[in-house]
Amino acid sequence: MAVPDWWTGTVGIAAVSPYRNSGSGRQVHQVSLYLTSVPLVAGKSVASVTLPNVNASSSGPALHVFAVAFAPVAPVADLAAAFNNTAISDDGNVAGANIDGWGNSFSQQDLIAAGWSPGARVVAGAASLTMPQTAAGKPDNVVANGQRIGYSTSGSALSFLATSVDGAASGAGTLSYSDGSTQNYTIGTPDWITGATDTMAVSLPHWNRTSGQASASAKLYVESVPLAAGKTLSALTLPAAGANGAQLHIFAIGSRDSSAAWAGSWAAAADDGLVPGPWTNRTLRMVEHSSVGGSQVRIRLDNAFVGTPVNVGHATIAVQSSASAASGTPVTLTFHGNRAVTIPAGGQALSDAVPFAVPADANLLVSLYFPGTVQLESVHSLGTQDMYSSADQAGDQTAAVSSFPVNNTFGFWTLLSGVDVQTGTTPGPGTVVALGDSITDGVGSTYNGNARWPNDLARRVLASSYPHRGVIDEGISANKVVTDDFTGVQGSGGGGISAVSRVDRDVLSQSGARTLIILEGVNDIKAGTPADQVIAGLKQIAATAHAYGMTVIGGTVTPFQGYSAWTTAYEAQRQTLNNFVRASGGVFDSYVDFDAAVRDPSNPAALLPADDSGDHLHPSSAGYTAMAAAVDLSKL
Template identity: 45%
Template sequence: MLRTSKRGASIGTPGRTRHRPVAAARRTVATGVVAVAAACALGLGALPATADPGPDRAEAADVTGPDNPTPDPAPDPVPDPVLLGDAAPDGEPLPLERLFDNRGVSDDAHPGAADFDGRGDSFSAQELRAAGWTPGRTIAVDGAALRWPATAPGRPDNVLAAGQAVRLSGRGEALTFLVAGGGPGARTRDGAAGTGLVRYRDGSRSTYRLRAPDWRTGPLPTKLLGLPHRNTPDGRRAGTVRLYAVTVPVERGREVSSVTLPRAGREAGLHVFSLALRGPSNGWTGTWAASTSGYTTVGPWTDRTLRLVVHSSAGGPRARIRLENTFSPAPVRIGHATVALRGKGAATAGRAVPLAFGGRSGTELPAGAQQFSDPVGFRVPPDTDLLVSIHLPGTVRALPVHSYTSQTSYLSADGAGDRTGERGGEAYGTALPSWPLLTGVDVAGGPGSVVALGDSITDGERSTPGANRRWPDLLARRLRDQRDVPRFGVLNQGISGNRVVTDRYPGTGASSVLSGVSAEHRLERDVLAQTGARTVVVFEGVNDIRAGTTGDEVIATLKRIAATAHERGMRVAVATIAPCGGFFDCTDEAESYRVAVNRHIRAGLGLYDAVFDFDAAVRDPDRPDRMLPRFDGGDHLHPNDAGMRAFSEAIDLRELI
């Protein structure tokens, strides 16, 4: 039987399997999740806390945040002398920089002045500067404002974790570390790991597990920043060296007083450069989002303006955008940006409203970093096309993009200059099939957001282009047209070609492979750090089984995704894999894996808060390995508009809360 809302909208469907909710209480021992770069912004609605510089450090207050994002960097400061190992492990908490006991960065002219890994090697100050990572600069990652150490090359700039107590205050949704593994005792690409402690003002405490991948051999797809060389006592040596952002849970609502670093030991080499709390997203709802699917060559484009077409799910009286320089090895300069309601084509319906970044019309995004615009009084209606225009004043040859959009955006001519304020569309003569740089639009107010984590089906392949008939769009309309559950925003984090288990984007350099890193590896950036995220619907796996990944491997990864999301207090729903019989590589073996994964999902095993049976919604009862013809988009893998609607209607809205 269908259950109907007070307004008659269907909020239940046949074929849905309902399970008892999984307890969302966060575990006290939590596994750190490597957050791939670029992820999200300078906090989500509140100022994120950073390690307290302490009263004995004459520094200006760090006032970066979503309402006051990172300004352009000032000239590099000359630091005061810093004593090595200024506090004993488990002593009185001190600011992180007072604990620095390792020299990790050297000037290319004096490579022997630092020894990051106990073998005499170090990061290059010149290459860090070329990436936009200047001393003292804030690097915003996944909602946390990490501060790159304000020290000169050859001076102490990180701490080898050995149980030191770090002064940190504030409330947040998670705790992010800027780390790298490297020590004489390190033996594998797994790097260094250990268990640390978070203390709260009320006297309670929680533990966390922190792992720092090795700076030379750790996974490239999950790095925050990669540099092409390392400094050695004998000069520069080629080979990518990495820095990672790793995020762990904290107890929401409790005020943090200090963080004790793991007792990893100096030989293991767990290096901490910075740490910060991710601020809560109170007062904001994500209305649109897109995942970065890769970093690819463009143009080159010189002095051009992008006009990107996006579609709102929820409405609100104020708005802000999020820009991300994910996977990029270099900074990108933003000259100006505006937001407007869309008229026809590239023309606006009314005035294009200027956006600011920390009170300035433009900004620079360091490699791997993100930034929110300042909130602006611009009313966003629900279910409406918006135009976000971004002026790129310099020459760019590669950018992070979301590659498949099912939507045409626009680009001005080379040398056309800043056209962000124009109402007409005449200046935008080039069609643009991707979304570069822009990863989110938020609105003030609202109940928060539901995140759809998926592949090309979620991305809208074979739905009508420009009509916003992807299943997350249709889910947003169902939410808008009822009153029984909150009218959440819906954030589409589908990437064409994406997989649950394996990475597609290689993790370094410009690539034509634009299918992203795995669902597990992008979970932090694309789900947990999203504005107001309350529930995630995971609908992936068909690309894995078609590529030969076993059902057991997919199941194990789905379990880890659910466990991590639950540690952060999120509700987790999983959808069964839809049939793909008739597609060229949907073999009998792939079908056997699909059946096994779906059997696991339907059973629930106490792991998931809800299960939505997308398979049952579209399959042919006479040929269960295939979609019904009326739902088939023509290639037997991707559904058409009717199939997208069937997926949307297979979701019981009650199970989203």
């Protein structure tokens, strides 16, 4: 770099002064400051700057530097152009890969076995992500440090496939839209080795070291941030390096479609994740009860928390006649035009839209054929509904109408996480998401009766003059607001990951998600969690949903005196929580007083006897109807 003299120079002047000060006083003479620049290597981060050594120890010309700054640059073409780290290695040759400064790396063989191969398209967090198309030992990710990346997309969210090293890393970045507007965002992930398992996208059984392979979990995460509705993203600036020394590594970027034309008609959340097989060459036929109807349909499959890919050879949908019998020939569902689909470990699949008349408030049959052997699969444990299975080696029975070969019945949903419909309007009517625990899951309601309170709410919506929105049930029995009952790892328990941890998967990722009704907290309270911690969790959930433009409705916790875990201290905590819900100070847009709907006026700490299923915690079918009746439809 070259800079003119402050007194005699004339080129590159950034600022001037008409005077200079000297030992004899102020002199009238122009002196100047200059601006000079040097190019940077695109996509790379500057860690430090060494200034030129210009006559440092002599009396000759000297360079005086007052400030150093970095000018905005045009974004690199895409994320791959910014790759500056190698985090994936071949098990037989780990040299060159170094995610953490210690020579450690992900196993390429483990990634391939999990279905996350180089260049593979993986759907996770309802976003399509493409794995780095690089050979093992070559740069495959970027260490986030303020890089500006060109990326054109639109939708409801931008998703990052990422992980952190040396602890949890997070930071703030900027989204730039084609209209010139910008939006700040913050992302972060847990550590790739020691981090939490509840929000992981995929967990691998090993990681590579220069001294040999370690048999311990290595994790990738998907983090999402909302996109401005109706705008097109043109570029993004990655977060700067964190002050704590932890580094955020980003492997892929993808977007989540807004799904504005679609509504969720039915859904179920994965809870303890891993129902044991094995199932071999077997067909499962599962019953789903629709809320809103439509003229086109698609299904969602979610291989949540499972460490291996699953292959579905054929999937069909039909309207139920009775039991396992369809009312007509089941319609084949395809995935990117193919009848079969392989879903990576922790990944998802969304079927193509097909013309199919979905009746409102009716039972559907979704059949899944597994041609290979399935050892473990994600599950929603409480179906309160008979499902039907063929025997092993029965082959593809998805097209059976009245002759489905029932070998056994079961009472859970597996792999299937949602049924979406198009109603013929754009945008569609939107979806109401009921997030909750066993009371939302329908414990105590009539078996095979579709008498959960979200079912009753859907029927009220359909009978009203208000828009016929979809209503989906994302309740998980034993779920808590702030504590994981299930950590995402096989054998860690039931009850699902916490509501705080599952809001992205079970709420924000749902088609047409418009309104959130959250009824949770009783399990936290009876486990001894103070109400203020539960309130903090509810505030976090509401703030996240609001950031995505959703309406958030809080629900008061219903009474449970007489239940084995009830105490006067827990009752006081319930009252504290309910007082917050009723007067949340703007945390919620409105609230539903479920407590008032089912409590005994003569003993408000207990359920009304007619609304009690008998265990004094869960309402009866009549109680669930009363809960649904308490919802103000104009608030949806």
